[in-house]
Amino acid sequence: MNDLTSGLKRRRATDKVATGVVYLTALIAIIPLVSILIVVFSRGIAAINAEFFTSTMRNISPRREGGGIFHAFIGTLEQVGVATLIAVPVGIMVAIFLVEYGSRGKLAAAVSFFVDVMTGVPSIVAGLFIYTCFILTFGFDRSGFAAALSLTILMLPVVVRTAEEMLKLVPMDLREASYALGVPKWVTIIKIVIPTALSGIITGVMLAVARVAGETAPLLLTTFMTQSLNLDVFSGPQAAIPTFVWDQIANGTNPSMDRAWAGALVLIVLVAVIYIVAKVLAARFAPKSK
Amino acid sequence: MAKRIDISDLDAYYGNFLAVEDVNLAIEPRQVTAFIGPSGCGKSTLLRTLNRMHEVIPGAYVDGKVAFDGEDIYAEDVDPVNVRRLIGMVFQRPNPFPTMSIAGNVVAGLKLDRGRKVKKSEFDDIVERSLRGANLWDEVKDRLDRPGAGLSGGQQQRLCIARAIAVQPQVLLMDEPCSALDPISTLAIEDLVRELREDYTIVIVTHNMQQAARISDTTAFFNLAAVGEPGKLIEAGPTQQMFSNPANKATEDYVTGRFG
Amino acid sequence: MNGDKVFFGLSRAAGVFVLLLTLGIGVFLAVTAVPALRENTANFFTTQQWLPDANPPAFGIAALAFGTVMTAIIAMVLAVPVGTGIALFVAIYAKPTLGKVVAFLVDLLAAVPSIIFGLWGLEFLMGNMIGVSAWLDTWFGWIPLFANDQDVYTRSIFIAGVVLAIMIIPTISAVTREVFVQTPQGHVEAALALGATRWEMIRMVVFPYSRPGMISAAMLGLGRALGETIAVALLLSALFEINWHITEPGGNTFAANIALKWNEAGSIGLSALVASGLVLFLITLAVNMAARLIVARKRDFVEGH
């Protein structure tokens, strides 16, 4: 024992305990993910077969086995597609306003703040809003399109944020070089700035898509569920994968629960694939810093 | 107080990169030892090996021996926390804790192992003693509970020195403590270093030759053959002699300002 | 030149649209809520029943508010420490590669849809948590909160809170680790050089420096927990009474109630659900705005110096 080795017992013990706890929390975080993946795969795989992907639930009673997810898959595809088609241009325009035109203005500050706030709007509130505005006030029927609008509201802030980040990364020199050639600002934005930021924006959009593809609550309020295929997103009831799962759980019979798990498996794979591809692309295209 | 440090056969690495090679150097107690040399030659790296701050950087490690009054600080059973308590450090950029008051900064290190058991009056004594020791007391005594970040750069650096000496270390390591400061603050710090020399073993890195000449007793000159090559100790000796009559040609070129 | 004007106008309109949207949510919900609130014969805030389509309508949000707040509190109590721990692991303790892997997995957890959390919670976790609830009852039953007089431990506020905790851990840890990594290296080294252990360094420098960000992370997590619908709807037994015994079956939340009652509601029923949704919206709005303002203030504070 000397100056260099003495003392500190209690402090060193505290440090050890803290380290242990921190490692433990990392483990705790991984357990649910692994558990969810294992449970969903093992229970979902039972009802997965070719029929499940190619048929609908038309004329299949809850007590019967069989049927499939095709109608819900199409519904999700169309609803998310429409939502993306609306949210992406609007979101990019908002980002352009914030980055290219609005910097430092009061309006831009307000917009930026409320974009952040919108990120926290619960998905069910988005559904309520479309119901009260689009359906109740404007008199449209519940439809896949109404559902898509509610998803749009959830996508919009995410798209704005990523587009904003990406636009900010575009070097100022690039814009100035273009202005110096006498190219108008808006052409510069469309021809130079957006293409430069595009890969980043796309990965951001994919993350937003992954998020809304799994949304259930707003769809429950804005569409009616159906067991049949409906290709027309603008009218009539339309299913989606999350509401399909919800519906099957509500049935509660054994074959229905099998279908619910199978639907959950399809959904989680769909979301995870989009998510992972987006992350990989993001890593690939990330501006090389350091 | 004040103990000696003996460095023997020391190599310092960043991952695979050998930054400092084969240093042998004795640092005498109650003296100011200056490290000089062109930038990138490993002065900061070597300094940080002396209180085991080097290993804080991921992948960084050392090979060799650093003896603190005969005891190897890199021995198996030595906790770096103890080493750093005994060998204090002042950094290039003043870094008072922004969330703490001036007084809070001074006692930050002390609170670690004494907790709240210490009486307020004792803390007050230590705050005053340390701030006086750092020649800062008169300037801040009326605003001890204000944030340390509100001080000027030179004051902040003296606050950092007060913080370092509050725990009563044996050795004080300073890495270019004046390089971010204006000339007047620099003089204040130099005066302080001369005073602290009475009680502490001081090692100071400086890129300013005049400063080394003014304040140090011993000077160690480091150099590197080329970028990417490891830095090496070229020679060390009494400052007077190093500046007037160095043994090595490279040292002479450097101290006379012909390169670097 | 004209192209520029048009383009600027378009982008500005898009910005204004976002503002109007946030405003519009409040306005449309409020207007739609009026009929039910006008017809309601019970106190909207204190009543523990939900009979908006009865004659006369009588409904109140007391039980919903209780369930919403209680599940969120349980979620926060569990998720804030764990989320902070993960953030510390990723930002400070782990080697960079391992940290990245853990961060990726935690982010992936955030991408799991609510319906899957609900299904997993209902079919898997709930059964496995009975032991925990029973244990709480046995050893901590003297605290009313953990007492269980029914000896049934499923479909409880507690289990919903646990699932919510898992759902908001990614939110909390992601925001928190962002602020942790921003702690200036100079301050970290200053603390270590004073002879602080790693944990002491964290308490001395990282936590104080990150406090606004940590608070804001917690509030963002809270916002998500308050508004979560489907997982909670699947887990709770949707009773309309306030029950402080959180491990007993019971509980209901604003969001879950809307999803469960929507398709059976008449016109006053829908209006009443919208009214409860408006309350939820205002609460989450307040929480989110507070979270953002705290971060904005911190930005000023840091950049001001």
Ligand SMILES: Nc1ncnc2c1ncn2[C@@H]1O[C@H](COP(=O)(O)OP(=O)(O)O)[C@@H](O)[C@H]1O
């Ligand atoms: N954190 C680090 N990681 C990797 N290499 C480093 C690091 N810090 C310094 N180096 C390298 O070590 C060598 C010595 O650096 P340093 O000790 O800072 O020199 P000096 O203080 O004399 O200017 C340089 O080549 C530098 O690039």
Ligand SMILES: [Mg+2]
């Ligand atoms: Mg240096």
